[in-house]
Amino acid sequence: MNRILGLMLSLTLCMTLLCGCQVQKGNYLKPVKLTESERELLTLTNPNLPILLDYHVEGAKSMAIEKMILKDGAWVKEEGSLFAMETDDASKPMEGRMALNYSTESNSFGLTSAAVRETAGSLARTAELSNHSEYEMRSAATNQNETTVTLNEPVYLLLFCADKPDNSSDGTVPTDPLAHPETFTSEYVEMITVTFSDKPLH
Amino acid sequence: MKKLLLSLLSILMLIFLLSGCTPQQEKVGNYLEKAELTEEEINILKLAEAQEPLLFDFTVNTGKSFTIQTFELQDGQWVASQGYSSSINQDNLPIDGRIAIRQDEKTGALLLIAVQSKTGFTHSAPMPDESVPEYSAHSTTSLSSRTEIQINKPIAFHVYYGYSDSQTSHTAYFPDYALEHPEEIDSDYAQIVAITFSDKPLS
Numbered sequence: 464m465n466r467i468l469g470l471m472l473s474l475t476l477c478m479t480l481l482c483g484c485q486v487q488k489g490n491y492l493k494p495v496k497l498t499e500s501e502r503e504l505l506t507l508t509n510p511n512l513p514i515l516l517d518y519h520v521e522g523a524k525s526m527a528i529e530k531m532i533l534k535d536g537a538w539v540k541e542e543g544s545l546f547a548m549e550t551d552d553a554s555k556p557m558e559g560r561m562a563l564n565y566s567t568e569s570n571s572f573g574l575t576s577a578a579v580r581e582t583a584g585s586l587a588r589t590a591e592l593s594n595h596s597e598y599e600m601r602s603a604a605t606n607q608n609e610t611t612v613t614l615n616e617p618v619y620l621l622l623f624c625a626d627k628p629d630n631s632s633d634g635t636v637p638t639d640p641l642a643h644p645e646t647f648t649s650e651y652v653e654m655i656t657v658t659f660s661d662k663p664l665h
Numbered sequence: 666m667k668k669l670l671l672s673l674l675s676i677l678m679l680i681f682l683l684s685g686c687t688p689q690q691e692k693v694g695n696y697l698e699k700a701e702l703t704e705e706e707i708n709i710l711k712l713a714e715a716q717e718p719l720l721f722d723f724t725v726n727t728g729k730s731f732t733i734q735t736f737e738l739q740d741g742q743w744v745a746s747q748g749y750s751s752s753i754n755q756d757n758l759p760i761d762g763r764i765a766i767r768q769d770e771k772t773g774a775l776l777l778i779a780v781q782s783k784t785g786f787t788h789s790a791p792m793p794d795e796s797v798p799e800y801s802a803h804s805t806t807s808l809s810s811r812t813e814i815q816i817n818k819p820i821a822f823h824v825y826y827g828y829s830d831s832q833t834s835h836t837a838y839f840p841d842y843a844l845e846h847p848e849e850i851d852s853d854y855a856q857i858v859a860i861t862f863s864d865k866p867l868s
Contacts, residue, residue, distance in 0.1 A: 508710065515712070
């Protein structure tokens, strides 16, 4: 009887300890699992729910959110970054949470703002980004998958496609749009990416 | 030994069971109050929103409609300007809801009125009037305590005071006092946001 009780006690202890712990290894970027009340709150305050992603990258000294445009079947990075930050202590992983607000309205098409909070607590935010689109058909797609981060390689966050009404685009987004630019048929395609780098910002 | 183990097991199982339970605050009566958010909710809102909205919770078990309306101070009187109305489905009573408003800090213009209720979310983004003046200084006050909802009586829950001169000191009255005593307001511009629950359906 003592043994059974001891076993049950150990099991209960293990369950209690494990239920609060979710060990995640490696470098990753993954969508935040919102609670119902958090989701309701964000839906109330913003009809377009922002993308929220948690990140954890070892060995990174900087990160940059950038824009790429599809030109002649290849991704071309725009000069400069929409947002960039670096860490003083590369011995610690870069980790935190980012929020990306976006819109498909003609007067604010694309990424409208980005904010990053490091686990250490600091919060940085872009100014409101303004983009005008003259295309009548506009759509957005977001990366909803947990993604492994490789240093110095961009990771897809958001995609914006735009067309004139007479252009028929099926709107399909491949799992890895960075590797398959040929799949897009829209007249205008823009991608927002994040790159974690082992080099500091210039 | 057996008793000790049994007691420990019982306590641990109880903790384990209770850890997943958040006690629901009892919501009775008719009232409006400032929304209380958890630390996690505040953090996620600060991250996602460049300008944090003002949030108010209400519980109501009577009424057929409600109106959220702004009033501007003109010649010492509150004059209704813009509003948002919604009918209350009697089958949904009582209703626990949440109101979010966002305001332009320079002009006081409302940029967002959003309501969450049992039926879902409604968002109203009034068209900004570009001719309204910007103020060099402003102050705001909001509902500070739980206020009982009385049918057909407006409850002021937020006031914006705009000042052309940022040097002079002014008094920013709380919404309920400002609604009752517009003659005491000395700002260059004042706008109050109020909600009225009505026993009349929307026409």
